Amino acid sequence: MKTVPVKLFAGRGYFIKVGAPLRDLGRNLRPFGLSRTALVVSDRPVARRYAPVLLRGLRQAGFRPALAVVPSGEAAKNLDTVRRLYREGVTARLDRKSAVVALGGGVVGDMAGFMAATYLRGLPLIQCPTTLLSMVDSSIGGKTGVDLPEGKNLVGAFWQPKLVWMDLSVLKTLPPREWRTGIAEVVKYGVIADPDILALLEKVDLAVFRRRPDLVEDIVARSARIKARVVAQDENDTRGQREMLNLGHTFGHAIEAVTRYGRYTHGEAIAVGMCAAARLAGRMGIFSKENVPRLEALLKRWGLPCRVRRPLPRRKILAAMARDKKAYAGRFRFVVPVRWGEAKSLSDFPRSALDKVLTEIGI
Ligand SMILES: NC(=O)c1ccc[n+]([C@@H]2O[C@H](COP(=O)([O-])OP(=O)(O)OC[C@H]3O[C@@H](n4cnc5c(N)ncnc54)[C@H](O)[C@@H]3O)[C@@H](O)[C@H]2O)c1
Ligand SMILES: [Zn+2]
Structure with missing residues (x-):
């Protein structure tokens, strides 16, 4: 224990x-x-x-x-x-x-x-x-x-x-689809705080997890530690640290809402969202573009999507993102990776960059 x-x-x-x-x-x-x-x-x-x-x-x-x-x-x-x-x-x-x-x-x-x-x-x-x-x-x-x-x-x-x-x-x-949804959040912790998590997830799969409870314990404890640390810094979500847990979630919530919570699990939606965030950061020169394929390969390994399966109306996605709790005064705001293990909040970017990213993820 x-x-x-x-x-x-x-x-x-x-x-x-x-x-x-x-x-x-x-x-x-x-x-x-x-x-x-x-x-x-x-x-x-x-x-x-x-x-x-x-x-x-x-x-x-x-x-x-x-x-x-x-x-x-x-x-x-x-x-x-x-x-x-x-x-x-x-x-x-x-x-x-x-x-x-x-x-x-x-x-x-x-x-x-x-x-x-x-x-x-x-x-x-x-x-x-x-x-x-x-x-x-x-x-x-x-x-x-x-x-x-x-x-x-x-x-x-x-x-x-x-x-x-x-x-x-x-x-x-636990059904495999529910495993995958949890893994998407674990990948998120890897990207925002602990690259060792990514290295571990690159080596194993669900079959290995089923045989190796020690590895599951390790990954759950590592993730819990990150969540605990962030919560300790920002208990009521007012100081900015807790916002980092939203990597991929502004895009992801919009995908879930536009598809009426029926087509994508939460984990699938935020997997697409994390790819979008990484691509946006790559376009803005904040995160190295060479990192994006690693993230995509890891998500694919775990059966998680990197783009939407069918095109979604961009107008509706943008409207849903504008309603996001984290949008201020109508400005889009995304948590994006900076390097493996670190993320930041980004609201200053040209609309054309966002449009290109949306095209790339199939929206
Ligand atoms: N409070 C927070 O900080 C926070 C953070 C993230 C998500 N959420 C909320 O969590 C909810 C999603 O939670 P979830 O993904 O656990 O979904 P869930 O609670 O709906 O569980 C998914 C399914 O798995 C079944 N299940 C649960 N444990 C099982 C087990 N051990 N074996 C077999 N079946 C099992 C459940 O009956 C259910 O059908 C959403 O409502 C979301 O808003 C809250
Ligand atoms: Zn989530």
Whole structure:
């Protein structure tokens, strides 16, 4: 097991445990001074496989946990489901020291996290991420929330967990497409902060990962460390450091929105977005153009796209990018690589450079 600390302002913080068996969570909650009642939130595919072992461990440690199962998928990440969770909280007799345990991918984590942030004005939250994406990204850093019909993650709160507990053995049932989505975020960490990650991903593939849990643990811990460091520097996303985690995301979110979240997974969309960002930086002389083929080869190796599969209306992509939370006063702003392991925010570039990049990625 590896432990990664998240050190926040004014002595606050928590630990991320990488390679921590679900059955052991219960007895590791003793130091937190929690009530006996607790609510485990999960979605159906995850609950069916992994809730029993987690619940057993909680009961053995003296807890009386209730289980709330929500529908799986982004479509369920809304206020209606949260309302149901509040009612489950009432039924489970949660009090202000009762833990909410999120067992699942980012959808469950974001939603259970938001419920924990708001029910009784805030309950202790434990994240047990079960997808690669949620392990390396969404379970760390305290962003919680739900979607509105008008857009993703429009309602939310910053609510840091008390503990992040990652049992890597659950990844054995993760579908390959979900693996790839997580790998896209791992590539992002490699590009913005840790070129060793890129070197490792160039040597292995999914079949190797399935045989070598030590390598998975290494890559998850490295990624978690980067996310933890960035979050510690910029907890509420106001100082600029956290923005670096958005490499590929301005393009990627636009691709997801224009295709109505149906054609590309998040990881596929940001893979195209990272290529676009690298190409833009290459055109501007910020990032060496010779680096772009390396990034593309790595993404292809992992089955991730470097350009859109079918042309998309440029007008719509530009409109979606202009609505991005990171666009200021109508100016486009992208995080771009500077060299392997370093990125920066770029808003000063000619429109013609952006147009050429969009053509190159098929938009
Ligand atoms: N809070 C943040 O900082 C942050 C960061 C990135 C993404 N997100 C959010 O995360 C969400 C995406 O998360 P995700 O990619 O984990 O998707 P997800 O939660 O929808 O999980 C993907 C699918 O995998 C299944 N699954 C989960 N674990 C499994 C396992 N071990 N074995 C088999 N199947 C399993 C789930 O049931 C689901 O069908 C989005 O809503 C996104 O907005 C949040
Ligand atoms: Zn992302």
